[in-house]
Amino acid sequence: MSQEADSGTVYEEPIEIPLEEEDDDDEEDDVGETAGDSRADTQDEAHPEDDEEADEGDGDPEGEGEGDADGEGDGDPEGEEDMHGTASRSGTATPLGHGNNGEGDEDDMEDEEVDEDDGDENGKRRTSRGKFKKYPKLDPAKAPPGKKVPLHLLEKRRLGRIKAAEEFAKKLKKIGIEKVESNTLPSTGLFQPMLLINQKNYSSDYLKKDEQVFALRERKVLRNNTQVSSMANTPDVADLKKENGQAELNETNGDEDIDLSDANTTLVIHPGSDSIKIGFAKDETPMVIPACVAVPKSDLLGEVSNQESKRNPYGRQQPADFEELKSDIQQSFKERMRFYKRKVQPNAHEQVVTFNKQSKPEYMEEKNDFNRINWITTPDRRYYGKDALRCSKDHFIVRRPFVKGGSFNIESSDYRSLQDLLGDVTGLLEYTLGSQHFELKPSQFSQYKLVLVIPDLFEKSHLETFIGCLITELQFQAVAIIQESLATCYGAGISTSTCVVNIGATQTRIACVDEGTVLENSAITLDYGSDDITRLFAIFLLQSDFPYQDWDIESAHGWLLAQELKKNYITFQDANVTVQLYNFIKRVPGKKAEKYDFKVFDEVMLAPLSLFYPEIVEQLQSESSPKVSNTKLQDQLPVSRDIFTDNLNDWRSMSQAECLNGELYCGVQDDFQTLCKVLDSQSKVEESQTENITVADTRKNYAPLEKAVVQSITNASLFLDIAKMAPFYSNILVCGGGSKIPALDFILTDRINIWRPRLLSQNSFPTFYKKLAKQIKDLKAAGKNSEGKTSALPEEDQSQEKVNDIIQKEFQKYMETIEAQGNGDHTLPVSVLPPPRDMDPAMLVWKGASVLAQIKLVEELYLTGTDWDIHGSRILQYKCIFTY
Template structure:
């Protein structure tokens, strides 16, 4: 059977049907009636089968002989279906209008003129400012540009494929460098590396002839002590504490042990070692031909070179007298970083630096002038692609894999830092920076050895070979394991640069191996060991002034109430009475407000004992977080000790004992959170009832405060009576000192945390590019830091 065809010249419509043009104007909405329109043709004599249905309405066609071959559809049925489609279209349009989605013009159609027609406003976002301000979308814009730039530089095919995000992420990780600058070593490496490269952060500059001649005339002996009486008193205090500890743990001390050590060391004769038998001989650099960096700089003699350390105590070493300008200091930093990037395991040339991003680990108590100068150097001078920041304590938690509330203790070469980390943020008022570290322990160890007739005449810690010798002896033999403290026989090799051969000496030690590192808990002895106090380089310091607010001209560096308490020696451990401790806790919020509003810089030195600093940090962290001590158990149970100078054996045991000794009783009992909440509520009720804030008469105000103090005292007495009723069975906060993870050097743990941070998805929103820095400067850090900058 031949399919019916339409006659193009025929415009007739059968009677009782509907025009196709009318259907086209009404639209085709299939939702009104799912039954398709069909017309069944009459069966023909030559074919027993016929089509059963059609997908749409067809116009009835005329047979060439003029006979109609198709059955008509009734008019009322077509009208019913048409009305149903119109009703469904109205319901759908009403529903879209209710939701807020309206019909919009097609923007693909070519527009006449130079400007395209503006699209209609989307009603659902009309009353919101979401993604309408540039500070809300520039992070996403920079994130996309960084991803495309990284992909195109490494693999052009990846840049063209937006769906291959995993490959782009892997490329981004391999193009990210993590830098952790320290006073003695610079840790640097790729984010994908297991361990970084530790490069000594020092630069050796050749001396001029005039400086070489005058160098040896003004030498001051290293064992110079400013105040002999104060030094002797502190040393006696340390030895008394050592003997009390040995007696408590029932360790026997042989009588006259110190005299036996002195007698042996005074009679030691050296053993000559030929140069060809000295396996660990050091080739010292004496020819001032060029500038040396890193490991080579440590082998340069001070008589021929000026050895400079650009990093010092968590900032640039602007106090060093070896620098004549801030440009010279920044030049050393830049050249040292270029030297580190050329390490065989990194192998990054200067021309390749713009292909890499960098993550910088900054101190918790950072100086904004140092941070901003460092970022400017990385982005503008070295032309890195982008820079991101992370604080040291948070990076240490990342590296150790700790997600709970943690107290981080970082014992470095020149500083010791304590800070509490909670929910991924460093608690500002818990940060403490102490002005002593492993180098001070090394000097104290050398001083104690010299007092025991150490067989090395002319020991000078200002020379690199002598300092390296004492540093190695400290790392090998210094310990907190009291069971190992007895008369021990050791040996060392004396190597003098410029002289052939070496000399092997035997020597004995007794308590020096433990009393020297105990200086961490008696740091008042460290200032007495300074050979001479060098004046600060004010000329260079003034070229890098402390950061100030643009509008108020007040210093806007991060402030910590714990740091202030340590500097003023008003810590909780320094208070004799529990009532004073409780009163300080109650007054802490007002003290923080006053200290934050005051325009005072933390420039005083801080030589607080390590155990006292930990107690101060944890207590203030608990008091400022939620005005409660519910997290004290977590902080005391997660004391993480990191840093290159924290490798003393059994440091965790003595630290636990010292915290238990010095922690006030009020801060030790586990019922403190309940009691403190109760007292806090009573104080607030008293202030509200008596309206202390509205009293202007000083005498009346003093009377009301005395009543409040009396109420607090009565509550404290009642609390202690309830505790004493337990008969000494009250529970205290447990102390647990966590060492570094297994097979992980504690000196590299912070860098490892920075590498973990560099591989998170979040970091793409925290990168600061050179474009961001050019437009907004340091203000960009308010948006691009994971911490409150």
């Protein structure tokens, strides 16, 4: 596109030449340009009538320099284009009709000396006319002798670069990618502010789009199957494809043949402390394998002395503290029966003891015992899963590699090293996948993907070690992870705000889920579960003169009997708590089966009531837990730390910390103190986020279940939206194997209504809280604006007094309103949801993970072997559905 100068002379738009590249042709160009300038000056002297027009339209350094400075020049540092579209090698554009096009022909080279002399004289004359007053460095006469590039050319290039930089900055500002220092999002909340643009990649689109991230680009390549192996065209691979088929070629190509949308090649694993649930994504129910490995004592080389020396605390005689806690539970049971007008027999306990003392066994023949157990007493090899449960305690050590909902059992003294523990994990998975249901060999694992279920409050070091074992040791194609509470909502088909209560074997986990996100500050882990109920039920039976006199609960056959009795008889149904007659079969390895009749009374309800009175569980665990932990494994698998600050970087939950410190909302008797505690929650969260924690908190959480639920829902609503409190209480979903107790939902609803603070149970509390929080915020903002005249300390004290006065006045008004309304239908309703579609609550978490494995979202979550090799654990920041 052409443009006209003020004099009417027409020029072509310049061609941009890179300024940084200079070769041997620059010297020739400079000579040609000098010659062109000299000839142009000679023509000015020969034609004075055209002098003014030539001065305005000439392409000499002076004219271009002025055009660049004014912002009207072409900005070309070295060359322009003539009317015929040819680029001038000399860098000078001569007006049409002046005779010289600046191409530097032979005639010009012959007259070079004359032109240079003429150019010097003309340059002096122009300087005298004031042409070089503004830019004296452009004067050719002042160029140093012997220099390849004259100073006027270097100055012209510098001005061109300045102009190009200004134009480029304008374009960046116009398209909206200029550097802005202020954050567009607050530092708190679910979303983190965006990072500033890297100045190194300022003008590119690198990492400005999701597909620019390596992990996502790799996923796109795998999904489109566009990546071709470097070995694909070799003769050996071609022959292999013809002879052995496509299956062998898939193993050769590796990640290129991953089909992310095939649910038939996707396995879902939910590891737990009691069992591992594993199955294909399209299976209706998973295969449940006990998470235990039986190792012959001869293989451990005599390292079992600690196991033999542990005392068995599960007997008839218990300490006085235990008896006091048991009496408290009995008192609560009697009050509940009295409240619901249930009749209790006065001499029921004496009837049970009298009958059990007189009960005699009935011997059974093996042919009549249809559920007989073939015990394993030959320590010839290791046994996994159900076979491990049948191994005799005299010849085997039964080890459990998982604990705490899927974490590694590094506290157990049965393991000598971390590799020993990981060997049990890989052996257990290979045994399960090699069973009749799957029939998979370890060489076929590379054709399958995994969806792994992890706890809500997971330990990063354990998770990263487990994922590395699945990808590098077992060599699965890809692995995706999902948290338990979110998987529970997927399995139940609930999309609203939900509070999930998962009662497992050794732990009970509580968390609130909103819009597909597990709220971190609502997660609570309680260190008791259904196994503690089993042990407590066995102790209560023994104290009622159970016919099985020498019952060893910790033995393989004794534990199977305890679990069977708990599964069949414990309940929360008030109407069923009376003197009942039952029977059981005693099966001991090497002896005939014996059938006993026995009676029970309140033991069936006292044992599960320990969920709401966990002090008795704490007493029991303190007596049974070993005094010495395995420090060797803990050193080999330490807690995860930040590489820069050396602080612990696992998930932190405000609710978990408050439960450990005893700062529960249900423990506050005064409503005004509850209100102050709620208003201070935001500041506590900010302090906890900035707190540097270098030592792991090893305390155990024994908060009562109903109080922990109130704590989780309250904190989740405060940190997200106080209006979410109503849907959280209306959607309490109970799952896990320990939730199969009849009428658990009924008693949990009652306990929450009993212990929930009156202030937090009001339907109008969210509106009152928002109004009061806004007033306090405005008052603090006004106090900050008025500071400056007085000292800081009195001003802060005065501002705090004003805040306290407002809280007191608004609280009194609100309580008067509540008293006027009464306690009718103005409380937040509590609703505990049963598992949908009569689904087994123990399988609900696995079912939700299988749902995730069949939707499109899972494609973004898969970690491949290539991802793990290149990035390691850092790839989890891009491939998790939650903030890792």
